[in-house]
Every structure is written in structure tokens, then in C-alpha cells.
Amino acid sequence: MSDFSALVTLLAAAATAVALYAFVGGVYRVYFSRNAHIPGPKLAALTYFYQAYYDIYPYQGQWLFHQIELHKQYGPVVRVGPDEIHIDDLDFYTEFAGTSTKRRDKSSTWYWFTGMKSTVGQSAFATLDHDLHAHRRSAMNGFFSKRKVQDLEERVLVHVRKTVDRLLEYKNTGELVDLLFLMSALTLDVISEYSFGNSVHSLDTPDLGAPFRAQMEGGVQLHPVARRFRTIIRFMIEAMGYASKYLGIFKEFKEFDDMIADLTDPAYKKALQEGDDGKNATETSIVQAMVYSKVLAPEEKTQLRIQAEAMNVVAAGTETTARTVGFLLLPKSHDILTDRDQIAVGLFHVLNDPEIHSRLLAELRTVMPTATSDIPSVIELIKLPYLTACLHESTRVAHGVAGRLVRISPNKDLFCNNVKIPRGSTFSVSHYIHHTNQAIFPEPHAFKPERYLGEKSTETLRYLVPFGKGPRMCLGMNLAWSEMYLSFAALLGRVDMELVETTLEDVT
């Protein structure tokens, strides 16, 4: 046999071996793996590229809606990936979320950025292990407690007053104001001050901090791609200085990373300088709270790790709340004009319905008699049942966290509708699907504050979980509520708005 034909034979044998390995591996995945008993499309069981088809190309961002179709076909528990199970069962939510003793890890198939040096890789949010997450989070819990948020209410109010002033600047100018940008500027200024003791002052910029928003959006859009091409993307991001300089990619990512580093550095150094002698330790920022933390292990207090935590808090605390208030608060008025495209989310729901609008305003006027009255405190606003119901409904329809939440039960099998979810398998839920459940939220796409006022309100509220549940639920929930109450009361109570040329189609 010539050398050439020997080489061809060898290559053919290698190719056959690879094909056989892939075939046997594929058959094992679909028919014999620990998730084989779970109903779902065979292609999804075979490869995660099934999800990519609906998430990246050709159907960009359509996976969530495809999941709804899968549940109609296969039931409440569906295998949506080789090792991922998606669940649509409202009563399973508490079990999904776990407790401090019912361990819930996160899954690396979803959290592609876990452990990275840049971005939020070292944050509690990105921590897969249940115990390490609890340890990291414990250093921040106190700073976001009800009590602390109440003590720091004036910080939120300063920015809320400025937001109203910025909005009123547009009065009678005929200029468009993008309210989503305005609300993002508010929430970004609040959370940056919380994190670093120093706001980024986006409300003071002419474009309302638009570049920050673009930076954060860049990160969000990367997720589906990064989940599929994890190693490459992780490598490129870790080397993003070069990627952004020489390839022109990850520019926004790099800018966001640099901005957070620039804000963390002085806050961190100041905290170290002041020291925790009981006199100077005022705990005025998250960075400070972490540096002074008595519970965090020393290796958890490095500048890089605290920076990751701060970055996550800024990213998680900006768009979520802005979107929720925006959903409720989107004016297009004769005095104040808003950008048509951004009408997609906002005050629309209140202004679109004269009955809701006048009922809400009448209730608000009991604590804020005129447009020039002081903005009431959260303690006063919380007592207004209709306002509270409107805010609850807004958290439902705004879908602050639109992507799915993903967990693993590492040492115990779980059961949902008698279907076993094997220990170690990744399982997920989607708030969009949860909060549009017809049985609990009839006419799910309609804005109906009365859901939370009538006879069934207790049951409805039981299923309303915009901030999640369990040990990994939203860290900033109390702050978000404070921002929502104050900004909503201020905008509605101080600015006279009415919708122009906007219909329900603009927001659905």
C-alpha cells in the first residue's frame, strides 16, 4: 500500500470514528441520559443549537415565544436542551427558588460569564455555588434592607426632583423627550450614588446619559451568542482591551468596564483610608459596606471583586426599574412630547385609560394636594391602595427580567407534575410566561390594577413574583419600590400629561 493510500485509509478511519462517536453520543443524549424521560423536541434534546435557531439566527430573540408553543405541545415540563428543562407551573415556583437550606446552584450553561476577571464574573449574582453565593450576598443585604433604604430615601428624592425638573424643561418646546432614557437616567444616578457614594450625573447631561444605556444594552444583546460560543466570547472579553482597540468590537463593554473601574477606585481607596474605627465608617456606599464588612472573608474584599459586585448592582438596578416605572409612566402630552418609538413602554397604561388616570390622581391628591406640594414619603404613599395596585400591575406587565431564571438542585431530585427533575440538571422558569398565565391573570396583556384589590387579590399577589423568591431573589427590591413610589407620585402629581397619537399597539 502506498503512503498516500495509507493516509487516506487512516483519515477515513478517523472520520468514521468521529462520526460514530457523535452518533453514539447523540443517541445517548436523546434516549438514555438522565433527562431522557422528559418530553420535548428530539432536536432540543440533541443540541443547544436548537435554542440558537430561535434566539440568534434566523429568529433573533424569539426563543421565549417558542417556549410557549413547546409548553402547549408537551405540557408544563419540557426538555429544551440536552441538559435543560423548562417549567411552566406557577405552583412550582417556590420549589424552583429554594430556600437557605434547600440548595439551589446556578447553571454554567446559562451563566457563561461566571468566574471571569472582567465584567460581573466575580459577583454574587454570577456565583454558581449556593454557599459561596450566600456568603457574598450577606455583605450587601443590610445595605438594601427596608430600614436602610428608608434612611437613604432623601438620596432617591434628590434625583426624583431633578427628573421632574428635566421633564418640565421640555414644556412647550415642541421637542421630543424619550421617557425611557429619562427614567434610566434617574435609576442610574440613584444606583451609582448607592454603589460608589457618587452619582454619574446622567440627569445633568444633555442626552440623559444615553451612552451608559448603550453600554448596558450591548451587554444584554451579547448573552444568547455568548451562551453558545462561550469559550470564544469569554476569551475575547477578557482580552477586550485589544478586541476593542484592534478589532473595534466590545467597545461599549470596555467603556462600561472602565467607567465602573474609575468609579470603584476612589470609593475603594477612600473606604480603606477612613478605616472602620466606628467613627468614619458611615457605610454610605456599597463599596464601603463591603470593605467594612465583618462577614466577608478577606479574599472576597479585593478591589476587583468589589468592582464586580458594584458593576452588577449598577447593571441590575438601572433598566429593570426604569422599565417598570416607564411602563406606567409614558406621557405624550401637548406640553411635553415623547419620542414615538419609545412609546412602546411607559405611562401609557395609566394615561391611556381616563378612568385609571383620574382615580389614581384623585387618590394621590389626598396626600399631595397640588402640583407644587411636597412629594410624600414612601411611608405615606405605601398606604394608597390604588397606587400600590398600579405599581404591582406595572411590575407584572413590564417584565423587568425578561430572560429565564435558571437553577440546579445539586443533591436532591425534584418533582413537578409527577415528572422527575433529576438532581444536577439545569431547570428554568420564565417570568413572562409566569405572569401571563390566564388562570391567575385573566386578560394577561391588559393593564388591570383591580386584580390586586378585589376578593382574589391575596391569591393573585401570591403568584406575582417580579423580584423572584428564595435566597437569590432581587437584592434591590426595597430600593426599586422606593424609586417606583417616589418617581411615580412625583411625575403624575407634578406634571400634567396626556397621550397624543398613541395606541395599545405601540406598547405591545
Ligand code: HEM
Ligand atoms: C422593578 C425593578 C426590578 C426587578 C423587576 C428586578 C428583578 C430581579 C429578579 C427577578 C432577580 C433574580 C434573578 C435570578 O434569579 O437570577 C433579581 C436579582 C438581582 N437584582 Fe433586581 N430587580 C429590580 C431592581 C433592582 C434594583 C434597583 C437593584 C439594585 C440594587 C437590583 C439588584 C439585583 C441584584 C444584585 C440581583 C442578584 C441577586 C443575587 O443573585 O443574589 N435589582 N432582580
